Amino acid sequence: MEETKDQKPNEHLNLKVKSQDGNEVFFKVKKTTPFKRLMEAYCQKVGAEKSSVRFLFDGDRISGDQTPADLDMQDEDEIDAMVQQTGGSW
Template sequence: MADEKENKEEFKHINIKVVGQDKSSIMFKVLRSAPLKKLMTVYCDRLNFNIRELRFLYDGSRIQDNDTPTSLEMEDDPAEIDVVKEADGGACA
């Protein structure tokens, strides 16, 4: 029974709100088992960004390409992902 419940969870969707630094947002509906790399790629394509120039964060932690809503334990509907520009920094001498 537990395996059957887990399989059903795998095919459930979650709404995810992706919020940029300018506070604009785009809503996505994704499978809980889907890698978030696809969402990040679609977001960048829509807004004409290079994915290497952005950082996607959930609860303050950077999202990795193979992370899924399930692996990040996203519960809110919609869950919220923040997007910030990758900062190139250096140490002050």
């Protein structure tokens, strides 16, 4: 039986999503997977409302239809998860 090595070894990336309070959640994703899936999984894991979390990579906001390949991400890159603050009235 022949083994085919057509798949690139770097097809998957290990990405870290870091919240403002320093908590880190790790994800293994394909370079072609839309961030929408990672965003939904992160929000479900931390119990946050998806509409209240903003995801940033190198200071730029990530949209759900972008992929790690679109942003030229590398293995072990870090995404910042910023929870939108609401309220503030005294």
